[in-house]
Every structure is written in structure tokens, then in C-alpha cells.
Amino acid sequence: MEGKRRIKVKVLLGLKTSSEEILVKGWVRTKRGSKNAVFIAVNDGSTIHNIQVVVSPELFSEELLKRITTGASIEVKGLWVASLGTGQTKELQAKTLRVLGDANPDTYPLQPKRHSLEFLREIAHLRPRTNTMGAILRIRHAVAFAIHEFFNDKGFFYFNSPLLTSSDAEGAGEIFKVTTLNLEKTPLDEAGKVNYQEDFFEKETNLTVSGQLEGELAALALSEVYTFGPTFRAENSNTTRHLAEFWMVEPEMAFYDLKDNMDLAEEMLKYLVKYTLDHCQDDLTFLEKREIEEQKNKPIAERNEQPLLDRLRFILANNFERISYTEAFDILRNSKPNKKKKFHFLIDSWGTDLQSEHERFLVEKYFKKPIIIHDYPKDIKSFYMRLNDDQKTVGAMDVLFPGIGEIIGGSQREERLDVLIERMEEKQISAAEMDWFLDTRRFGTVEHSGFGLGFERMILFLTGMSNIRDVIPFPRTPGNCEY
């Protein structure tokens, strides 16, 4: 079909009827028809919508029409005409038709029916061809784009922190080691320990759990930066909110205090929600319907009270509630589920970490909107968070979203060298190994802050999906690293 440029389905759907021939390529979603006309729904991934191709069977061989099955790729040249049927206003009347790649219906796993999300996870290599995954992948793209746009418009610089690193940013020890050593025959030193001197980097190395520490180096030079890249955590938590490989957005800002940090986080989250509402209407509408269908099988207590689009608009219309850990603690201690011992972990002594059941109570039952909890006890937070004057709490902040829980974690950073060193000692973090980090506090240190947004948790919220494995193309979880 030389001489014709392919038109994407999304563009074609916006065009008026025309007497000019049009070329479309895509994958067959469904085929139905009679002796007089065959209707093929074709999708090329540019939009959730298909175009209807109408074929007069007498123009083509029976053998060719037989090869047009769900999943086959085809090329159609024809006229874009008004449709007589219902369900679409225009359709492509095929003049020429070619099968580019067959999809044997006896072995092609995707059929034109609703497949369970669990089944689709098992064939994640074909998932992008489903309406649901297609919508999610387009939204992922839009949100990634919006993140760059948001920060670029504010004069932030996109900064690339390393993925291979010798530091453990969170000090939590949930790291994947990286090595080229022969694991069957690891070289040992005199003390009988693995001799990393013989390893590729001549020291212990791992995949990054966060780009924050390197982000701080950049913020103390460029003022406002952000990272956006994959992070890796070997947490053995098989939940619907955790991945071993996930993407994080980490802005880091010089001259920002904790309040500035919270303001930025709220503004960014609202920007991303608005961007998605403005740019992904069709996909969101599809996902909203999908969720309503799915919820019919769930007990009423587990269903969302508001449909997806309303939930997103709700975020834009309301300020996030900001409360200190101590206020949250008091609310929780005096709450019904705590008094009636309904919580799995009871709240009785100040300083204990909040579990997701507590976070969900605060967000979904008590405030019924996003909340930011700030100023946590220092013992349950990372070494780099700024110690408050009370000597008990640090300038931390977590943003909690309905249905998701923690979506952002961040803090004002400890910029005072002596205090930071003391905090590292408390947490048994080697100051010698972190000497490069301490240099920022030795030379031209300033007040600064930052946070990390879990990209997949954001996508979960925006799409109404309930399992984080369904919003990333290739989920990595304990025991699972296919492809």
C-alpha cells in the first residue's frame, strides 16, 4: 500500500467523512457479521476506542476473511464514511485488506471477553493488548509527562541519580546486592568474610532504594531539582501496595522548610490529578466503568462510595488535612476501633509507628480526605530528617491518600553537621562511609527539604485499580521476576 501514510485510530476518529482513501493498521479486537457484511473492530493502542471496519465479503476471499481473528494484525485501506449502525458515527469501508500477522484462535490467550486480572498477570507479555492495561499505560505516560511539565514550569532541573550505588539511602537495609563475584566460589578475606575488593567495583554495591541523598547534593548547587527513576527494595512484603522495583519522583529543594515542602507536595498531587482529568478522559471513563463492574462482586463495605472521576475531582476541591503525629496519635488512641480493640496493633504509647490500618482509619473514616501527618517521633524515621526543638520529633511528613495509604514520604533535612553526625551515630550509620554526604553540611549548608512520590501508588489512585501489580508493565514482587 505504498504512497499512503498510516493514520492512527485516535486521529481518524476525530476526522470528518471523506472521499479520500485512508490507511489504518492495527490489531483485531472482534469480528462479527453476516453474509452481507463483516464488521471488524480494530485498535492500534492510540486510544481506548476502536474503529469499525466494514467489509463486503464478496470483495475478498473467504480464506482471507477467515484469518481475521482476535489478535491478528491487519492493514486496511478504505473510505471513512458515515455509519448506518449504532455505536459509532463513522466507519471505515474496506477497499483493500491485508493480514500482517495471524493470531491462531486456538492458541491466542486473549479472547474478546472479560479476563480476570489474575489471569492477565500470568500473561503480562500480552496484557498491553487489553483495554484495561492499554488505558493504564496511556495514563502512566500522561502522568510521567505531567511530572516533568510541573517541575519544568517551576524551574526545577531533572537530575539523574545513580541506580548502582554503595550507599543505602534509607538505612533500612532492604537492598538488592549487585555483584559479579562467582557466588559458587566467593573470594574470602583473612577473616573469612566475602572479599568485595575482588568484586567489580572493589566494594559492596547495591541497587538504589532512593535517589534522595544524591538529589541533596544537586539541590545544594542548583537550588531545586527532581529525580524520576526506578528504585529497588528487597522488602519481603507481598501486599497490593509494594513492588520490589518501582518508580519514584523525588524533588529536593534548597531554602524550603517543612511547610514549603508540604505545600509543594499538595500542589504537585493536585496538578497530576488535574492533568489526568484534562488529558485522559476516555481512559478514565473506561476505568470508572470497569471498577463499577468489578465492585458488583464485592461486599458493600469494600466498595468505593464515590465513582473514580468523582474521587479525582474531590482531591482538587479540598485542602489536605495537616496534623502532627501527636495529634494523629491522640485521635487514634481515643478512637472506637482502638477502644474496642478492633485494631490489630493497638495504639497506647506515644512513639509507635502507625500501621496501615491506622492510616486508613484517619484518611477514610475520620477525615475522609487526604491528610498530611508531620513531625513524627525521631526513632521511627530516617537519620537525615531534621530534629525539632523538642528533641523528640523530626520534621517528617507523610501524605496519605484514600484507598492507598502513604503516597508520599518526605522531610525537612538535617542541615546542621553536628546534629546530623549525632543522629547517624544513634542509628549506627557509618559517618566515614557517608563522608561525601556530610560535605554538603560542611560547605555552604542550607535549610532544605524534599519528598518522594511512589509513582505506581499515584497511578493506582488515578486508575482506581486495586493491586499495584496491575499498574506497572512488568511487576517485580517476591518470587516473581518474569521477562
Ligand code: 4AD
Ligand atoms: O517513604 P519512602 O521510603 O521515602 C524515601 O525513600 C525518601 N528517600 C523520599 C524522599 O524524601 N526523597 O518512599 C517514598 C514513597 C512512599 O511514600 C511510597 O509511595 C513509595 O515511595 N514506595 C513504594 N512504592 C511501591 N513499592 C514499594 N515497595 C514502595 N516503597 C515506597
Ligand code: MG
Ligand atoms: Mg515512607
